[in-house]
Amino acid sequence: MAEMKQDSQADISNAGKNRRSFIAILAGGLAMLGPIGAGILSFLSPLFRKAASPQVRVALLDQVPDDGRPYFFRVVADRQDAWTSYSQQKVGAVYLVRQPGDELPVAFTAKCPHAGCSVGYSAEEQKFKCPCHTSSFNIDGCRVNGDKEVSPRDMDTLEVVLNQVAASDSESVTEVLVTFVDYKTGHSEKILSE
Ligand code: FES
Known part of the structure; x- marks a missing residue:
């Protein structure tokens, strides 16, 4: 009987030790989770970072006469993907159109809203045409x-501002800055790409 009592006390004591070890491991694991979680989040954070919407200088105003015709300009800007920055890359193209008497041009991205091909301009037909x-x-x-076209929406306009900068001590030039953003193709509304 005394032997059985001793065995059962030993069992209880072992169970207590096992429980304390388990709690110690659990506490250690939770303590590790903080720094590891923070590390994982910081590693993944570029994936969740939204691309900036840069104002890009695409032309000088003098290059866009107010004759109602479209002028084509490539857009060159700094670009960033998930982890890497690229300096001065070709990121797209725009058409600038300035109507007679207007100071501010209208900007259209050259990317077709249907599936992203580069839209051309036919001077003969006076139309933008997607090949x-x-x-x-x-x-x-x-x-x-209208709605009978393949493209689900009209061409995408971009925000334009003018910026005066000094060209020399006595002269200045006017730059055309465009907020170059990318919209998803295939939708009837303008939806920003992420
Ligand atoms: S990509 Fe322009 S019509 Fe399809």
Whole structure:
């Protein structure tokens, strides 16, 4: 009987030790989780960082006469993907159109809203034309045949501002800055790409 009592006390004592060891391991694990979690988040954070919407200088105002015709300019800007920055890369292209008497041009991105092909301009027909699936747009960016066109929406306009900078001690020039953002293709509304 006394032997059985001793055995059962030993069992209780072992169970207590096991429970304390388990709690110690658990506490250690939780303590580790903080720094590891923070490390993982900091490693992944670029994936969740939204791309900036940079104002990019695309032309001088003198390069865009107010004759109502579109002028094509490549957009060169710093670019960043998940972990790497690239300096002065070609990121797209725009058409600038300045109507007679207007100071501020209208900017259209050259990327077709249907599937992203580069839209061209036919001076003969005075229309923007997409070479991929035949969408065409009037000079104001509206689809020639409205909803009957392949493209689900009109050409995407971009925000434009003018910026005066000194060219020399006595002269200044006016730059055309465009907020160059990318919109998702294939949608009837303008939805920013992430
Ligand atoms: S990509 Fe332009 S019409 Fe399809």
